[in-house]
Amino acid sequence: MSIFERYAPFVQDYIYRNEWENLRAVQVAAGDAIFNTDENVLISASTAAGKTEAAFFPIITLFSEDMPSSVGCIYIGPLKALINDQFERLNELCDEADIPVWHWHGDVAMSHKHKLIKNPSGILQITPESLEAMLMRKSSVLSKLFGDLRFIVIDEVHSLLRGDRGGQTLCLIERLCRAAGVNPRRIGLSATIGEPETVGRFLAEGTGRGTIIPTIEAKGAKWRVSVEHFYIKSGKDGESSADKEAGTEQEAGIEDAFEPSYRYIFDNTKGRKCLIFSNSREESEVVTSTLRRYSELLNEPERFQIHHGNISAALRETAEMIMKDDDMMQSTVTTATLELGIDIGKLERAFQIDAPWTVSSFLQRMGRTGRRNLPPEMWFVIREDEVEERAMLPVNIPWKLLQAIALIQLYVEEKWVEPPRLDRLPFSLLYHQTMSTLMSCGELTPGELARRVLTLKYFHRISLDDFKVMLQYLVKNDHIEKTAEGGLIVGLQGEKIVNSFKFYGVFKESEEYSVRNEYEELGTIVAPPPVGEKIAIAGRVWTVLMVDHKRHSVYCTKVKGDVPAYFGECPGDLHTKVLQRMRRVLCERRSYPYLKKNALSRLEKAIDMFKDKDVMKEMLFNLGGAKWCFMPWVGTYSFMTLERIIRLKCAKKLGISNFDSSKPFFMVFNMRAGREEFYRILKEETQNDFDMLELIFPKELPLFEKYDEYLPPELIKKGFAEGVLDKKEIIHLFD
Incomplete structure (x- = not known):
């Protein structure tokens, strides 16, 4: 029996209605693994390859043959937008089989959640943070909700593998399965995975099962990639022309009011549906306001939306709705919030301001385009401050340009993607899961608390001695309280933390720090650097003397220097392989066909500067x-x-x-x-x-x-x- 024949009739009807001529390779491979084995499955295939259907066609077929008596499948998505998008798609698919689809996150009405608790069934879509809240606040109904749980699908699993959020997700899955007494199969979905075998082991932790990773032959895909370089245009007093006060255009002419790199984006998005990616929320705000102002100067209709994690749900949903409408030729400036699998219709191209920090992000962002029989298309826009010819050597290197070329070449030449980082010492997450466990379970003895927390697979490097040190410290500071019977409960200081909705997440919120010298406030930054590091603010360079985390203040003193300093820790997590490929770009003269005129000229200038130096040695x-x-x-x-x-x-x-x-x-x-x-x-x-x-x-x-x-x-x-x-x-x- 073929995989198509194995599907339930209503799934076959769905395929006919959508006029699919045949199943994709990923759907055949996933169907074989899910139908014919009891193992976990890791499905890795390109964006828009049909991974969601590959997982859910077999799952709902199995449900239609033997309906679970509780929620039968949990779908964990990293973003609310992705869950909302998948909710609509799954509802259409499951309606005919009477398989309920539920979603649960901060923007979902309580009435919808209460219906699920009253009648647990079907498929539940949820974020890691909402799953955390459920384990903490709904522990008494977990066995009712998930007593017949058979599958856990983790979408965009690569996005959870480089920090505490992935560890949190794995801990939550283990805790949920223990509480409900179940051992569901786990299915991971991703378009960009480095070292799939490592990820497969991560996915299988604690299940007693292996992980099948189907080999899927990818068709040779064509890309449309271009890289262009711009020097940032400055006024007489050094400010970027995009930051000048309104009215400058009357003095210098409208053309002089346009920053060349932004004008390039403005002109090449006109009449098209595009995404414009930046690497920070702050930059997204600047880019959006600048492009909107250009529309105003030229008396054109506004055609730029914005989408990132710090704006309201209503504004995010408006941008998503506009992007899904094929008749509305608008563009959205965004961060990673639209990097992941939400289907936003027929996008013609993506722009990337400067280079992303990983090959994975590059592939995900370019993969937003290329749907509906169009080739994926990415335009890099590299921006650089113009430096004097006599400036020091490292400042004269176009680091962002080299980074963009290296990311492209590593995938073109080797199909390389960053491997996961799974061997850290996650003490911050240990605190979080300890407090969450106490909140959900109530009083526990120290030994029982240790058994519940330290046996979670993600904490394999943390010793019992270190756990004891943490518990003693938390008792001393009233985050945990010791009862007369010798048990442990959440203390008064701990209650203030766990009772905040911010506790459910393990990623840092953007809290601003005031930067001061001995006389005045200089401005604000988000990520304070360690003492002794330098920062650039208010047009000068400063050395950090002290960081007061409680008062969110950074104290510094002015120093001389013209080497640019980054705000806070590292601007991004670059892998050694990317740096090594950047080095090769700088010392080898070869053709990169995607470099446009300015970028090619800037690279040749940098290579000439190094031609007498043995950069490789x-x-x-x-x-x-x-x-x-x-x-x-x-x-x-x-x-x-x-x-x-x-x-x-x-x-x-x-x-x-x-x-x-x-x-x-x-x-x-x-x-x-x-x-x-x-x-x-x-x-x-x-x-x-x-x-x-x-x-x-x-x-x-x-x-x-x-x-x-x-x-x-x-x-x-x-x-x-x-x-x-x-x-x-x-x-x-x-x-």
Whole structure:
């Protein structure tokens, strides 16, 4: 029997109605794995390949033959927008078989949720945060809701593999299954997975099953990719023309009011339906307001929407509705919120302002286009401040342009995508799941609490001793209270935290920090850097003296310097393989057919600057006198490790001063020693067997994750030193 014949009649009718001539390869492979085995399944196929149908056609067929007595399938989606989109699609599919489809997240009415609790059935679509809330607040009805749970489908599983949110999802699945006494099969869906076998093991943790990863032969797809470069246009006093006050156009003419890169986007979205991706919410706001202002200056109808996580649900849904309407030729400026699988209709092209930080994001964003028989199309718009010819060498390198080329080439040449990061020391998540478990279960003995939490597979690297240290600290600070009988419950301080709706999520909200010197407030930033790091604000460079996390204040002092400094920690998580490919771009003259005129010219200029330097072998360059530039070409976490080894273990020996860095690209410093001595001492220190805690600065408390501030300082330092910093890649860097 073919997979099509195995489908229920109403599924076959759905396929006929939609005029599908045949099943796609992913649907055949997934159907075979789901129908004919009892294993977990990881379905990896390109965007718009029909992965959702591949999973649900067999599931609802099985349900129609033997209807579950509770919710039979949970669909976990990373975004509300994705759940809303899939809710409509699944409803149409399941209506005829009388299989209810429910959705549950913060924007869903309570009346809808109460109906599910009263009559648990069918398919439940939910976010990790809403599942957390359900486990905490509805623990008494979990067995009723999920007593016959047979499948858990995790959509866009790649988006959950590089931080605490993925760990939270895995913990929630394990806790739910224990509470309901079930062991459902898990099905992961993704278009962009690096190291699928590793992800398959992650998916299977605690199930006693293996994971089938069907081999799906992908057809050779054509892309339309272009990369163009622009210098940011500045006025006499240095401000970007897009930021000038209204009225400038009357003084300088309308054309002078247009920033070239934004004008390029403005002109090439006209009469088309496009997505414009930026790498931050703040940048999205600037881009949208600028493009809308251009429409106003030219007396054209407004045609730009905005979509990101900090705007209201109503505005997000308006943008989604407009994008789904094929008759409305509008474009939406967005962050990662429209990167994932929501179907927003016939998109002609996507724009990417600067480069994304991962190959995965590039593929996901380009994959938003190319639906309905159109090729995927991505236009990179690389923006760079114009620098003087005599500026220091590292500033003259077009880092964003190199990054864009490297991301494209890594996939074109090797089909490479970033692997997951699953071996961290997630103490922040440990706090979160400990408090959530206490909230849902009530009083527990310390031993019972440890058995419930430490046996969750994601915490495999955390010892019982570390857990005891955390519990003692939380009792001392009244996050947890010890009862007269020796049990543990949530304490008064803990109640303030767990009773907030913000507790359900493990990702940090964007809380602004006020930046001050001894005289005045300079402005605000979102991610405060560690003490000793530099930031650029109010047109000057400052060194951070103190970070007061309770008052959300950063205190600093002015220093000289013209090397750009990033706000907070790293601007993005770049993999070493991306940096190494960027290095090759800089030192090899070859044709990249997608580079447009300005981008090609800018790359050739950069290559000419390095033509007399052996970039593939040399990493340390003299900038004149005692000033040096070090470019190690390693990923973000290895770069941070190397930076700390230099500052904490090598600086005195080498006579290093005035140290500055632009993570993860280069470090600039003054040094009394020469090149050979630098390499010799750095090699010795990197290969020494030292405690990674030695790479924590004096008085530094590296708070990076959401709940770090509630943890004992020794665990915060250990989590950062042994779970974030990475020495493996740099041990043989100088061989």
